């Protein structure tokens with residue numbers, strides 16, 4: 001029995017990789033920077049993301065998000081409060097997002113006019129690891145409330161991420177979080193990995209994160225310009241992007257309040 005299970009799993013991952021590869025080409029051609037946010041449930045992905053999206057929008061970028069959950073449209077509603085469109089994917093019981101779900105969900109957005117697309121993955125520290133979503137950056141959140149040893153206990157995700165964000169740092173002292181130890185554990189699990197400390201509540205670290213994303217977006221836009229100059233920008237989307245994952249309505253941002261900075 002075991003070899004057959006492995007074979008089926010290998011085929012699923014291979015199919016996902018093919019779709020993710022096509023998606024990445026589309027995103028690159030359109031100049032969209034794509035960021036996949038992963039963490040355990042409740043690590044603070046939505047709260048941090050809503051704040052970052054609002055700041056990027058106020059800086060003049062066009063931002064959109066897709067968010068995966070097993071149930072409810074709560075997170076899309078919260079993300080839309082940033083003033084940016086957000087799209088809920090209901091995974092039908094699956095504990096991670098797959099590339100075909102993302103490919104179908106982004107049909108709701110005009111990628112030509114989108115600068116940055118965030119993908120908030122289902123809260124899970126294990127399963128999202130093997131599923132490429134066509135992203136440029138994979139950001140892993142470790143909240144200070146979960147202990148310093150998580151980078152050592154969950155080595156697979158940290159080995160595929162580009163940035164570790166220690167979240168909820170406004171309460172680090174209260175929960176006696178040992179940040180030097182947590183940093184050493186990350187370094188032990190993944191030598192050289194970039195790390196940042198943030199709080200969506202106090203705003204600490206948010207401008208650094210926004211700056212990092214803007215720098216990466218400018219680099220990505222440069223890649224697009226280069227492709228256009230070389231005449232290689234025409235890439236069509238394959239049929240295979242139409243896949244599983246129930247597509248929910250886009251939650252429209254609330255109306256702008258005149259004179260308010262958001």
Ligand SMILES: Nc1nc2c(ncn2[C@@H]2O[C@H](COP(=O)(O)OP(=O)(O)OP(=O)(O)O)[C@@H](O)[C@H]2O)c(=O)[nH]1
Nearest residue numbers: 040041042043044045046047123168171199200201
């Ligand atoms: N003190 C503090 N609490 C936070 C912070 N960010 C999020 N929270 C709280 O932590 C809880 C979970 O936050 P979410 O943003 O929903 O976490 P999530 O990772 O999106 O959760 P799932 O999508 O369900 O996996 C909520 O009660 C938030 O208000 C923070 O920076 N500081």
Ligand SMILES: [Mg+2]
Nearest residue numbers: 045046075120
């Ligand atoms: Mg969330």
